[in-house]
Amino acid sequence: MANYSLNINGQQKTVEADPDTPMLWVLRDLLDLKGTKFGCGIAQCGACTVHLDGTAVRSCSVPVSAVGENKITTIEGLAENFDHPLQNAWREHDVPQCGYCQAGQIMNAAALLSRNASPSETEIETAMNGNICRCGTYNKIKAAINTAAANM
Amino acid sequence: MTLIKTNYNRRSFLKVSALAGGGLMVGFNWACSPSENLRKAPSEWFDMNAFLSIADNGQVTIMSPNPEIGQNVKTSMPMLVAEELEVPWADVIVKQGLLDEGAFRRQVAGGSQSIRQGWKSLRMAGATAKQMLINAAAQKWGISPADCTAKNGIISGGDNKLSYGEIASLAATMEVPEDVTLKDPKDFTIIGTSQDNVDLESIISGKPTFGIDFEREGMLHAVVMRPPAFGMSLESYDDTETRAVTGVSDVIRFGDKIAILATNTWAGFKGKKALKANWKGKQKLENTDEHDRKMLKLLDTKSSKPKREDGNVGRAFAQADKVIEKVYEAPFLPHNTMEPMNFFADVTDSKVELIGPVQTPLRTRNSVAALLDRPREEVSVAMTRMGGGFGRRLYGDFALEAAEISSLAKRPVKVVFSREDDMTAGIYRPASKYKFRAAVKDGKITGYHLTGAGIGSSRSSWTRENWFPAGGIENYKVESHSLQSNITTGAWRAPITNFLAIAEQSFFDELATEMSVDAVQLRLDILERAKTNPVGKISYEPEKMIGVIKLAAEKGNWGKPETGVSQGFSCYYSHNTYVAEVAHVRMRDGNPFIEKMTTAVDCGIVVNPDAAINQVQGGVVDGIGHAMYGDFKFINGEPQAQNFNEYRLIRAAEAPKVDVHFVKNTNDPTGLGEPSLPPAGGALANGIAKATGTRLYKIPFVKQQITFG
Ligand code: FES
Ligand code: FES
Numbered sequence: 021m022a023n024y025s026l027n028i029n030g031q032q033k034t035v036e037a038d039p040d041t042p043m044l045w046v047l048r049d050l051l052d053l054k055g056t057k058f059g060c061g062i063a064q065c066g067a068c069t070v071h072l073d074g075t076a077v078r079s080c081s082v083p084v085s086a087v088g089e090n091k092i093t094t095i096e097g098l099a100e101n102f103d104h105p106l107q108n109a110w111r112e113h114d115v116p117q118c119g120y121c122q123a124g125q126i127m128n129a130a131a132l133l134s135r136n137a138s139p140s141e142t143e144i145e146t147a148m149n150g151n152i153c154r155c156g157t158y159n160k161i162k163a164a165i166n167t168a169a170a171n172m
Numbered sequence: 173m174t175l176i177k178t179n180y181n182r183r184s185f186l187k188v189s190a191l192a193g194g195g196l197m198v199g200f201n202w203a204c205s206p207s208e209n210l211r212k213a214p215s216e217w218f219d220m221n222a223f224l225s226i227a228d229n230g231q232v233t234i235m236s237p238n239p240e241i242g243q244n245v246k247t248s249m250p251m252l253v254a255e256e257l258e259v260p261w262a263d264v265i266v267k268q269g270l271l272d273e274g275a276f277r278r279q280v281a282g283g284s285q286s287i288r289q290g291w292k293s294l295r296m297a298g299a300t301a302k303q304m305l306i307n308a309a310a311q312k313w314g315i316s317p318a319d320c321t322a323k324n325g326i327i328s329g330g331d332n333k334l335s336y337g338e339i340a341s342l343a344a345t346m347e348v349p350e351d352v353t354l355k356d357p358k359d360f361t362i363i364g365t366s367q368d369n370v371d372l373e374s375i376i377s378g379k380p381t382f383g384i385d386f387e388r389e390g391m392l393h394a395v396v397m398r399p400p401a402f403g404m405s406l407e408s409y410d411d412t413e414t415r416a417v418t419g420v421s422d423v424i425r426f427g428d429k430i431a432i433l434a435t436n437t438w439a440g441f442k443g444k445k446a447l448k449a450n451w452k453g454k455q456k457l458e459n460t461d462e463h464d465r466k467m468l469k470l471l472d473t474k475s476s477k478p479k480r481e482d483g484n485v486g487r488a489f490a491q492a493d494k495v496i497e498k499v500y501e502a503p504f505l506p507h508n509t510m511e512p513m514n515f516f517a518d519v520t521d522s523k524v525e526l527i528g529p530v531q532t533p534l535r536t537r538n539s540v541a542a543l544l545d546r547p548r549e550e551v552s553v554a555m556t557r558m559g560g561g562f563g564r565r566l567y568g569d570f571a572l573e574a575a576e577i578s579s580l581a582k583r584p585v586k587v588v589f590s591r592e593d594d595m596t597a598g599i600y601r602p603a604s605k606y607k608f609r610a611a612v613k614d615g616k617i618t619g620y621h622l623t624g625a626g627i628g629s630s631r632s633s634w635t636r637e638n639w640f641p642a643g644g645i646e647n648y649k650v651e652s653h654s655l656q657s658n659i660t661t662g663a664w665r666a667p668i669t670n671f672l673a674i675a676e677q678s679f680f681d682e683l684a685t686e687m688s689v690d691a692v693q694l695r696l697d698i699l700e701r702a703k704t705n706p707v708g709k710i711s712y713e714p715e716k717m718i719g720v721i722k723l724a725a726e727k728g729n730w731g732k733p734e735t736g737v738s739q740g741f742s743c744y745y746s747h748n749t750y751v752a753e754v755a756h757v758r759m760r761d762g763n764p765f766i767e768k769m770t771t772a773v774d775c776g777i778v779v780n781p782d783a784a785i786n787q788v789q790g791g792v793v794d795g796i797g798h799a800m801y802g803d804f805k806f807i808n809g810e811p812q813a814q815n816f817n818e819y820r821l822i823r824a825a826e827a828p829k830v831d832v833h834f835v836k837n838t839n840d841p842t843g844l845g846e847p848s849l850p851p852a853g854g855a856l857a858n859g860i861a862k863a864t865g866t867r868l869y870k871i872p873f874v875k876q877q878i879t880f881g
Contacts, residue, residue: 064816120560
């Protein structure tokens, strides 16, 4: 066990954890931030997507010991008042079905839009291909990303 | 307008009382339709599982018992209540009821049938409350209720006006009306409008919403090691290294399973990895190859009692100009809900508390009570939102595990499955195969013979013998066989039809080609016969099927594809809903790729259009995904895929654009969660056959002799 000081959603947090503990479980079980979801644990589904210094990463595969000073952003901290253009677009299109994958989808899409403000259809598909939606809401996800890009 | 009785033999479907704190409360039964099954009529408060309350301050709350699995019932069903109550939707708060709140004890969960079952009872509850509010206002004003109207939460009569809140307490003292009038569909203001999912805000802001998010002070996380193969049992284990993992607090054996209890999930996973267990084969360890051989043999076996036989099939085949015979095959499939199975249990001397995502709370309560030998009254089940169901959460195995572990550990616990646990300790879609034969004479189908075989019990049925093409073919025979197995199987989104439809609709496409007729026309001809002069009994409406076929053909430009596009057609009836689909397949770098699916749906009145479109699109994507990639084999009882690196699910780039068109009518609404799935794989297969000349007979398509774009 070791102590880690982590910058999460703009706040400094201290946790005691085994160095190999994935950020996913630090967030969910130690910091009680439940928005980041567990889907596969092996970087295959994207449910656990968070930002590490603005880049989308799979938190199930990032050990707490690898985070260091890097800033972590989760769905809870993506935007004040939860009004990120993507969250607004998600409202407009009422994207979720079961909703379980959606935080990961939004976080991944947010990273895409911050590096490419107006992605093409193919760029959206390629960027979002790591995020599984078992309910098959892909049509709405793509439409919502387009709406958000247009509003940014 | 429909006049509907609220009372039957004094067994009321509704209970009314004053709301604690002032106001009106109406209790009703969500799943019971007053027009059917009188025995289900609730007679006492504890039989009510849904509540509508109007507080003195005007707040309207609808407490819905329906667990949300992604079919949007938690939004769509309260819309029905609000419609008849005449309140603006924006003013309604929808809450999920908990099974442990006494009155919610009789909770049952819904599936595709929810809207269908609730259509009358929910509207009746709203209409009754509205009538009582009107009666109270009329009494206060000394005028007749007939001179009063209710709109937007306000009652008007003459020059008087009262808001619902102002009159709610008085309304609670009124007699429950003997009958109430339901609105004419043309006057609907909420039903038929798109309303956001009521949990949308929690979902997009990351609030704890799902079972896996639930936590309780003092709770331990339980990770379970289960037999690695079906047919194996636990011989011995060594937990020394597990107990050395930081965070692991206990290791407990129960039956053939071992629970690792830990202060966090990760410690539990690590503890499980460190556990050394020895397993031995107790039952037969089964193999997919062997299943396949046996099922193929069953397809050639004559059953002593066919499920249906019209005319003389033997003669039709003997006299045929041409006999066409094809076999289609599908594997087991895991459900793979995005949220892995999980459940919370707190078993103490005085009570058993269960919380989590399960679709069958009542059954779960009863089986936990039996397992722990406790009176049912001591067991409560509260449902959370579910990260997908697809049938998996109809089975409460995970809740039973949680209850047993908590009872042994004497601690509150939450069992969480890893993805590997979820995929390998499944209750799978059973593997199945079909053999279709058709006799063609003088350009007509004169004989039809379907044999189905699948993994299941002797009671399982692999066919839907009274559905299409029943009634449309003179000589018609259907048989079904089962192969028993120790691999657990169960319902998977659109049970049976999820593959039967692919096989059937592929076969009709092949028939059309062999007979040199248009694929759509062939179906229409059979339906015309079934409609005008059906052979034997049928349990579908040919007219409605014809309706969706024509709509899909029109919207999908059937027969007039865009340049470079090959079209595939399919249609299917299930869960009382009719769906027809046109797949648009294009070659990309020499390989087929489905670019678009045109979908026509007849599900009666569309309650919440955006949500309905989402359901239909999801079903199509799911159907295509599993037809393309669904692959699950067993070797010596052991599942050969454990996580998403070995099990492929459809992803964003592979999902076609899905255009959805609804047949407009005012019929009672029917299921939507499942019906768009069955026809999708058939349309896809037919489009691929057109594009490549290769016919696919076996799921997953991606493993057949063809490469994909
Ligand atoms: S849980 Fe991290 S990618 Fe699936
Ligand atoms: S909405 Fe259910 S997994 Fe995406």
